[in-house]
Amino acid sequence: MREPERQVTPDAAAEPGGDRDDSLLLLFLCCHSALTPASAIALTLRAVGGLTTGEIARAFLVPEATMGQRISRAKRTLKATGEPFARPAPAEWAGAAAGRAARALPDLQ
Numbered sequence: 001m002r003e004p005e006r007q008v009t010p011d012a013a014a015e016p017g018g019d020r021d022d023s024l025l026l027l028f029l030c031c032h033s034a035l036t037p038a039s040a041i042a043l044t045l046r047a048v049g050g051l052t053t054g055e056i057a058r059a060f061l062v063p064e065a066t067m068g069q070r071i072s073r074a075k076r077t078l079k080a081t082g083e084p085f086a087r088p089a090p091a092e093w094a095g096a097a098a099g100r101a102a103r104a105l106p107d108l109q
Contacts, residue, residue, distance in 0.1 A: 023048055025086075030074075034081050039074040046071055 030044040042060065045051045057067035
């Protein structure tokens with residue numbers, strides 16, 4: 001039997017202002033250019049949206065095990081990039097968001 005997924009929450013005491021919402025940071029990370037659009041969307045729904053793997057699998061019309069693997073591969077891909085888990089500067093938000101959204105949703109351009 002597969003063990004239940006757990007939510008990872010940053011330690012609020014680990015950094016100054018640790019009580020802030022890191023949803024935007026997670027969104028930028030989940031839409032990384034190294035991920036395929038399907039993987040970026042699935043990871044975003046899991047990490048930012050809080051959906052379960054089963055819920056995401058049903059939305060994608062794939063088995064839960066397939067979606068679990070897709071999300072795991074996406075996490076490994078992000079880790080392999082070696083980029084720091086850091087929030088973009090506010091001046092970079094618009095450009096970064098537009099560029100990542102365009103890559104994640106190419107059919108909407």
